[in-house]
Amino acid sequence: MESVGEMKCIKNLTYLSDYADDLIVDPRNFEWMREANCPVVADITHSLQQPAGKKLEGGGVASGGLRELIPCIARTAVAVGVDGIFMEVHNDPLNAPVDGPTQWPLRHLEELLEELVTIGRVSKGKQQFKIDLTPYRD
Structure with missing residues (x-):
């Protein structure tokens, strides 16, 4: 999302690759998105949807999801230094009107x-590592 008039932007990564019926979050993209000099936000819950969906009675489809992986993807994003995360949260995920399988329980x-x-406090994910390629000698 970019606001050209104010020259402010936010880069949001839901997922990069769509492999068959699975979305793939590649942590390298958080680093590459940072090169745009905009805050980077990771869309944790949508990146865990199963896009193939299942057919609903009466028509339409619903996405499945991998709710149990929300902590894993969120930890990864924060460790590599994203500026924010987006998560869908619900008090009763099993009865959420939308995206229930990827809603994180409010409790x-x-x-x-x-x-x-x-x-986030202990990670150095936002710091560039200075790589010294000269030969190492004790």
Whole structure:
């Protein structure tokens, strides 16, 4: 999302690759998106949807999802230094009107966010590593 008039932007990564019926989050893309000099936001829950979906009674389709991987993808994104995360949260995910299979239970939100804040504080994900390629000698 970019606002050209104010020269402000946010880069959002939901997923990069669509392989068969699976979305693939590639952490390298967080680093590459940072090159645009915009805040990078990881869309955690949508990246775990199963896009093939299942047919609903009465027509239409619904996406499945991998809710159990939300902490894994969120930890990865925060560790590599994203500026923010997007997550869909619901008090009753099994009865959520949309995206239920990838809704994070509200009862577990505080615990997960506390962990992500801790990871963000200790991670050096936003720092460029200076690689010295000269021969190493003791």
